[in-house]
Ligand SMILES: O=C(O)CCC(=O)C(=O)O
């Protein structure tokens with residue numbers, strides 16, 4: 001099972017590299033496709049996103065989370081369950097168990113969702129002056145890395161690269177559900193509700209997720225069991241979401257994962273932080289099986305997201 005979530009060296013196509021040799025691109029494509037068609041998960045090392053950038057994101061988000069609740073409340077995300085919204089969500093506001101059909105209490109996490117461009121009724125927390133810039137820079141880096149992966153995925157699927165990338169052209173600028181989310185799991189309270197987890201088992205609903213984490217707790221399903229996917233310094237976890245599984249007629253797999261409550265008293269006394277970048281196709285894209293089959297009915301991305309999100313807010 002050691003090989004279930006492989007570490008892939010992305011240095012040939014890391015951010016900032018140009019003029020990549022065809023053989024390197026092909027090798028990387030094969031490695032990614034192996035992981036995405038088996039466990040649906042991989043670690044990428046040497047992506048070009050540095051640990052310093054990740055630490056700055058953790059730091060600036062901590063400064064927001066450390067504000068009094070009444071200030072954070074000003075930045076609460078709109079209670080609109082039909083789409084991703086920009087803003088903060090308090091502990092137990094969301095249970096991702098809805099996505100897997102299991103009944104659990106709200107997750108023991110708070111989060112801030114960055115969904116750009118922001119709308120007239122949304123804002124950035126001015127109490128943490130560097131928040132907006134740090135988050136926007138990190139979003140840009142995640143977007144570039146995602147586009148590189150989408151390009152390799154298109155190659156791996158044998159479809160036209162430019163046409164596929166065009167279906168993500170509004171990411172960060174227009175109608176597209178992509179969002180960057182920082183998550184903070186507080187030290188576990190003395191009393192925990194029955195069946196409550198830090199993050200309930202679920203599959204991600206978008207196309208590709210990038211995940212940066214500072215402590216163990218993440219577990220990935222193998223079908224009949226779970227394996228842990230602890231942080232490996234200098235790497236980012238990448239996984240496939242439901243939208244891409246459906247779109248590829250199940251060739252790429254979206255795998256169940258969760259974040260458990262630590263078993264030891266020491267672990268429970270510590271908080272945990274993560275940052276997830278959920279990349280979606282443009283909202284008006286028709287998700288029609290890319291292999292030309294009719295395994296799934298064509299569906300508009302916006303409607304797909306709406307249907308999934310309706311299950312997660314409490
Ligand atoms: O915090 C983590 O490590 C994972 C969170 C997650 O899977 C999610 O928010 O979709």
Ligand SMILES: [Fe+2]
Nearest residue numbers: 202203204257
């Ligand atoms: Fe997830």
